[in-house]
Amino acid sequence: MKLSDNKATLSFSNGSPSVDLPVYQGSVGPDVVDIRKLYGQTGMFTYDPGFLSTASCQSTITYIDGDKGELLYRGYPIEQLATNCDFLETCHLLLYGNLPNASAKADFTRRVTRHTMVNEQMQFFMRGFRRDAHPMAIMTGLVGALSAFYHDSTDINNAEHRDIAALRLIAKMPTLVAMAYKYSMGQPYMYPKNNLSYAGNFLHMMFATPCEEFKVNPVIERALDRIFILHADHEQNASTSTVRLCGSSGTNPFAAIAAGVACLWGPAHGGANEACLNMLEEIQKTGGIEKVGHFMEQVKDKNSGVKLMGFGHRVYKNYDPRAKLMQETCKEVLAAMGLENDPLFKLAMALEKIALEDDYFVSRKLYPNVDFYSGIVQRAIGIPVNMFTGVFALARTVGWIAQLNEMISDPEYKIGRPRQLFSGSVKRDVLPLAKR
Numbered sequence: 008m009k010l011s012d013n014k015a016t017l018s019f020s021n022g023s024p025s026v027d028l029p030v031y032q033g034s035v036g037p038d039v040v041d042i043r044k045l046y047g048q049t050g051m052f053t054y055d056p057g058f059l060s061t062a063s064c065q066s067t068i069t070y071i072d073g074d075k076g077e078l079l080y081r082g083y084p085i086e087q088l089a090t091n092c093d094f095l096e097t098c099h100l101l102l103y104g105n106l107p108n109a110s111a112k113a114d115f116t117r118r119v120t121r122h123t124m125v126n127e128q129m130q131f132f133m134r135g136f137r138r139d140a141h142p143m144a145i146m147t148g149l150v151g152a153l154s155a156f157y158h159d160s161t162d163i164n165n166a167e168h169r170d171i172a173a174l175r176l177i178a179k180m181p182t183l184v185a186m187a188y189k190y191s192m193g194q195p196y197m198y199p200k201n202n203l204s205y206a207g208n209f210l211h212m213m214f215a216t217p218c219e220e221f222k223v224n225p226v227i228e229r230a231l232d233r234i235f236i237l238h239a240d241h242e243q244n245a246s247t248s249t250v251r252l253c254g255s256s257g258t259n260p261f262a263a264i265a266a267g268v269a270c271l272w273g274p275a276h277g278g279a280n281e282a283c284l285n286m287l288e289e290i291q292k293t294g295g296i297e298k299v300g301h302f303m304e305q306v307k308d309k310n311s312g313v314k315l316m317g318f319g320h321r322v323y324k325n326y327d328p329r330a331k332l333m334q335e336t337c338k339e340v341l342a343a344m345g346l347e348n349d350p351l352f353k354l355a356m357a358l359e360k361i362a363l364e365d366d367y368f369v370s371r372k373l374y375p376n377v378d379f380y381s382g383i384v385q386r387a388i389g390i391p392v393n394m395f396t397g398v399f400a401l402a403r404t405v406g407w408i409a410q411l412n413e414m415i416s417d418p419e420y421k422i423g424r425p426r427q428l429f430s431g432s433v434k435r436d437v438l439p440l441a442k443r
């Protein structure tokens with residue numbers, strides 16, 4: 008962390024002495040004011056619900072410039088990674104800080120691939136779930152349960168354990184997501200096939216059956232690999248911050264990642280792609296493309312509580328660079344599947360067009376985010392809507408684990424313990440039951 012020549016001075020209108028606060032510079036992006044000693048010096052906390060102005064950590068992994076619509080993993084623009092690299096190269100980059108050369112890539116792929124199977128007991132664990140359980144409920148349980156199966160990689164303070172846990176999580180997430188799908192369908196689980204690519208193997212475990220030969224469609228394989236790359240990390244978003252906070256207590260990596268899965272499930276975060284498709288299906292049911300105008304009126308009415316899912320972002324205020332790439336992929340996949348005239352996809356395009364022109368959205372800088380298109384792509388591939396967030400979780404696992412490992416290796420890391428502004432009752436006495 009580089010100390011800036013500037014410092015911040017905090018003064019008070021009640022005559023209390025002002026305090027100087029150090030300012031640090033990152034390699035790029037806003038400087039930060041160091042308030043760690045504020046409470047000790049003034050007896051005051053800062054107040055920032057939703058972390059609108061608070062950097063919770065120092066990180067070298069992912070950088071976002073929301074105004075420019077820029078996303079960099081370890082300095083590399085997402086556009087270049089999505090066009091020149093595959094997901095496992097991206098995983099190597101996020102975990103170890105560099106893009107692998109050919110031999111390092113082969114070695115990493117081999118190390119991940121060795122871990123694609125899950126303990127056979129996992130099937131019996133799965134049987135405890137209802138067949139109609141939401142896949143994210145299953146995923147939260149299964150990922151947490153990995154700590155019960157892999158005792159040799161649960162010591163978060165051991166760098167070797169952390170590395171094996173990272174490889175296991177990256178390798179096993181596709182297997183678990185596909186198992187959750189097969190379980191819901193009542194079909195036999197398909198074991199991983201290690202001669203396929205990471206995305207190809209996932210497609211095989213999802214859609215193959217033991218009765219027929221399954222051929223991976225290369226357009227779909229590439230589209231899925233791109234979905235994985237685009238979702239691999241996104242700096243200190245809600246689920247990543249959850250993983251860091253959970254891991255800061257020293258819990259094992261599988262438990263920390265399970266916390267991330269649970270957080271991702273919410274519709275304001277990873278659940279948005281599912282919520283977006285549900286929204287499209289609902290509009291379709293209640294009048295289709297003719298009713299788009301009426302739906303948009305509801306979105307603009309603050310009292311309706313209706314939001315246009317797949318639009319808006321806390322950080323990207325001009326456009327989401329991932330959405331641009333996903334839109335490209337979306338067109339390719341729809342063409343490859345002959346779905347350009349599917350009514351739901353036409354409806355999505357009509358909504359997108361109105362939103363990009365309507366003053367409500369333009370003035371608030373609300374653009375389609377990655378989830379708007381990734382839901383459409385996943386539906387075209389044949390992934391059921393309630394599995395979308397599971398696919399996001401699969402892809403984000405590498406980001407979570409890279410961020411968790413970075414935190415544990417940071418000498419400044421402490422257990423996360425936010426403070427509060429208390430506005431409840433002051434101290435009072437408990438009355439005996441008869442007098443209350």
Ligand code: CMC
Pocket residue numbers: 241244274275276277279306313314315316317318319320321322371373376377378
């Ligand atoms: N539809 C309609 N109005 C919206 C939307 C939307 N999707 N998003 C924001 N607004 C309005 C909001 O009501 C507010 O209006 P006003 O200024 O009149 O009060 C204004 O735009 C600013 O919004 P905000 O709520 O302050 O923005 P935020 O940064 O707190 O929320 C968000 C960001 C992503 C939670 C929100 O845009 C949203 O709920 N979007 C829909 C869900 C979604 O697609 N989420 C996926 C995010 S991308 C995947 C990921 O990285 O997790």
